[in-house]
Amino acid sequence: MKxxxxxxxMCALAASAWAQESYYYGFGSQFRNVLxxxxxxxxxxxxxxxxxxxxxxxxxxxxDLITAIDGEPVNDDYLNILKKKPQAVFSITRLxxxxxxxxxxxxxxxxxDCFDETSLAVxxxxxxxxxxxxxxxxxxxxxxxxxxxxxxxxxxASFDFEFTENNxxxxxEIAVILETMLTEKGLVRDRNNPDLLVFIEYYxxxxxxxxxxxxxLKTRYGIGFNWLSGNFETRQYIGSTxxxxxxxxxxxSKLSIAMADAKKMQSGNNDFTVWQANYEVVYHExxxxxxxxxxxxxxxxxxxxVKSVGWVKYCHYWFTGMLFDADIPGKVAGVIPGSPADKAGxxxxxxxxxxxxxxxxxxxxxxxxxxxxxxxxSLYFSNYGRFELTRKTDYTFEYGGEFRGYPFVNTxxxxxxxxxxxxxxxxxTNYDKNPPVFTVMDSNNKTRKVTITPIHRIYRDYSLSx
Numbered sequence: 001m002k003x004x005x006x007x008x009x010m011c012a013l014a015a016s017a018w019a020q021e022s023y024y025y026g027f028g029s030q031f032r033n034v035l036x037x038x039x040x041x042x043x044x045x046x047x048x049x050x051x052x053x054x055x056x057x058x059x060x061x062x063x064d065l066i067t068a069i070d071g072e073p074v075n076d077d078y079l080n081i082l083k084k085k086p087q088a089v090f091s092i093t094r095l096x097x098x099x100x101x102x103x104x105x106x107x108x109x110x111x112x113d114c115f116d117e118t119s120l121a122v123x124x125x126x127x128x129x130x131x132x133x134x135x136x137x138x139x140x141x142x143x144x145x146x147x148x149x150x151x152x153x154x155x156x157a158s159f160d161f162e163f164t165e166n167n168x169x170x171x172x173e174i175a176v177i178l179e180t181m182l183t184e185k186g187l188v189r190d191r192n193n194p195d196l197l198v199f200i201e202y203y204x205x206x207x208x209x210x211x212x213x214x215x216x217l218k219t220r221y222g223i224g225f226n227w228l229s230g231n232f233e234t235r236q237y238i239g240s241t242x243x244x245x246x247x248x249x250x251x252x253s254k255l256s257i258a259m260a261d262a263k264k265m266q267s268g269n270n271d272f273t274v275w276q277a278n279y280e281v282v283y284h285e286x287x288x289x290x291x292x293x294x295x296x297x298x299x300x301x302x303x304x305x306v307k308s309v310g311w312v313k314y315c316h317y318w319f320t321g322m323l324f325d326a327d328i329p330g331k332v333a334g335v336i337p338g339s340p341a342d343k344a345g346x347x348x349x350x351x352x353x354x355x356x357x358x359x360x361x362x363x364x365x366x367x368x369x370x371x372x373x374x375x376x377x378s379l380y381f382s383n384y385g386r387f388e389l390t391r392k393t394d395y396t397f398e399y400g401g402e403f404r405g406y407p408f409v410n411t412x413x414x415x416x417x418x419x420x421x422x423x424x425x426x427x428x429t430n431y432d433k434n435p436p437v438f439t440v441m442d443s444n445n446k447t448r449k450v451t452i453t454p455i456h457r458i459y460r461d462y463s464l465s466x
Contacts, residue, residue: 028046
């Protein structure tokens with residue numbers, strides 16, 4: 001009997017040891033080669049940070065560079081390396097020539113492959129806004145971003161604006177908007193001895209084009225009964241309509257942001273421009289320069305200091321802190337410490353069977369398949385203020401307000417919930433008064449109901465183009 005007991009105990013210990021398969025740090029990234037300290041350096045570019053994750057708690061920021069892990073230079077296999085590390089020291093390079101080491105403790109996972117809530121929420125139909133940067137949105141010109149390949153953009157720490165004689169007041173108003181964006185990136189405005197001088201060129205003017213009158217012939221086909229032959233036959237109809245005879249008015253709007261090395265300018269070196277972004281568009285409405293500076297200027301500065309930003313995705317969602325297994329529906333692979341789910345007693349290994357907050361597809365089907373389907377069909381709404389454009393794919397509605405093909409709509413994570421008979425309306429969800437109730441099954445197959453109050457969060461994710 002004692003031998004059997006020891007055998008069972010050893011199996012239990014072995015099972016608990018082998019169940020631990022992975023670790024979660026909570027950030028999106030890409031591997032890049034960046035010029036630092038005069039030489040090309042392999043780096044991990046941080047592009048998205050999951051809320052409450054270890055990397056978020058360590059105050060690591062988007063566009064920080066990870067140059068080493070535990071003192072070892074990084075390589076393109078860093079994701080697999082981090083999955084095996086319960087703890088790691090990240091060597092960080094930040095804009096402003098800041099260099100420091102950050103020790104991190106990962107969230108343990110029971111399963112090797114999992115999804116966090118940010119990964120799922122960005123596929124929510126109403127939850128994602130994508131601002132295009134260097135890629136071209138339909139009928140909207142792309143932002144052109146240029147940078148000196150020999151300039152170490154991460155070495156600059158401060159900036160100031162330099163205004164030209166043309167449109168000075170408009171430049172200053174746009175500068176106020178851009179200053180906020182630059183300081184959010186970690187730069188400091190220094191009016192006396194800046195590292196960078198930022199030049200702003202804004203232009204908007206009316207173009208008129210007269211369209212002369214003319215005749216346009218249109219051909220259409222219809223089926224008619226031929227009394228001579230006694231049969232129904234296809235007939236050709238030719239009609240004429242007048243076109244033109246009006247003046248078309250368009251507005252050409254341009255914005256250019258150029259950054260110059262202030263010390264090179266002072267020394268008389270002509271090679272002083274280190275970064276520049278340009279944008280121009282012909283539109284049927286005159287641009288409001290403040291809105292233009294905020295929306296287009298924000299899209300332009302998203303490409304600094306990493307110029308190859310393809311787009312930026314913003315996602316409003318409700319956060320609980322649960323990490324889900326990719327292959328087993330509803331299986332909790334891990335829980336972020338200090339999160340609402342952790343405080344509510346959710347444990348790794350629990351299975352979420354359903355939730356009172358609507359659509360429960362994510363607890364009924366493997367997330368890997370649902371994510372692939374949703375990501376392939378996901379909608380992005382491009383908003384440039386008054387220059388607004390929506391890129392849509394065909395979609396259909398189901399009764400009850402759920403979208404066919406979009407499994408993450410109306411889940412507990414959805415910030416916007418579709419309403420109406422055909423899901424043609426939407427409203428903001430609010431869990432302050434009515435937090436969702438989860439039906440949870442533990443490892444002993446016992447079922448309980450757990451109330452979790454999610455937290456409204458915004459997730460920002462940058463995508464780099466090659």
